[in-house]
């Protein structure tokens with residue numbers, strides 16, 4: 001990238017910071033990103049993008065053709081949604097909406113892609129088409145999946161898609177990525193154990209669902225230890241237990257609900273978790289004369305970067321910050337991300353950009369009340385996007 005482009009991004013930095021802080025002040029949660037989407041659409045339109053609104057309610061797609069002819073099209077994706085969380089920061093751009101907060105930095109993601117979009121419009125020196133995709137509802141509700149279901153890739157065919165997320169604990173000016181599985185599949189499961197319950201003084205007169213529930217909770221960890229191949233990895237955690245009444249410790253409850261989350265990186269391992277959780281739940285229920293209703297909800301698939309596009313992302317990051325600042329073999333993360341749905345459909349790569357701090361700390365993690373996106377990295381992130389476009393559609397691309 002020419003220093004000229006960096007200079008123009010730098011010149012736009014104060015305006016980009018103002019956009020970022022404005023979005024931060026007005027956080028909007030899943031599928032309600034009306035204000036944010038209208039800012040995005042208005043800016044893209046004013047810069048000469050063809051703008052489509054309404055996919056997954058508040059999704060925005062801007063399309064720009066390069067000044068040179070080319071058949072190839074790529075998608076660059078940012079997320080726009082905030083979290084249900086009470087912000088505890090005191091700075092002037094803190095959230096103005098009680099109970100809502102941009103605690104995952106999607107305000108920054110939106111801004112970095114806007115910064116790149118504007119520069120692309122100023123100088124569309126590429127061959128082919130760039131679609132900038134601004135999606136709603138990344139946090140838990142699968143906005144990417146809904147956009148795809150509503151025709152994202154039919155309306156805007158893409159040969160490859162790219163995503164980016166900020167990483168607190170990764171220093172400013174650094175990128176991290178890996179080829180293959182990078183983020184986990186995130187699923188939920190529920191087992192409701194049923195027995196007769198009864199008087200706590202006479203358990204022999206009925207069946208007690210707390211027995212299989214307790215045994216199941218311990219047995220769950222055996223699935224990871226005994227059924228998941230040792231060279232793979234998985235996480236099973238119980239997050240919710242409910243039974244009986246606090247004021248009735250002398251009553252054996254008739255139902256015990258156990259809910260949890262499961263994380264895995266490969267479809268085969270995901271299948272093992274779904275099947276074995278059910279088997280362990282049913283067999284423990286049966287052994288205590290109880291029954292169980294077991295459900296497994298597949299939420300986010302594993303996020304799998306394809307090799308060719310990972311190489312492109314690494315080259316783009318290296319062109320932005322120098323090869324020595326790009327970790328191309330980063331450790332997988334047990335978090336999940338709904339960009340995984342896009343990567344199920346298209347080749348692509350998802351990269352982490354350092355938000356500051358280091359592994360020892362010195363920063364607030366995402367989803368915590370004192371987190372804030374680091375404005376220092378906006379230009380770096382926008383430059384990365386421009387380098388992806390150059391790698392994919394630039395003069396040197398083939």
Ligand SMILES: [Zn+2]
Pocket residue numbers: 103104139366367
């Ligand atoms: Zn998040």
Ligand SMILES: [Zn+2]
Pocket residue numbers: 104105106138165
């Ligand atoms: Zn996020």
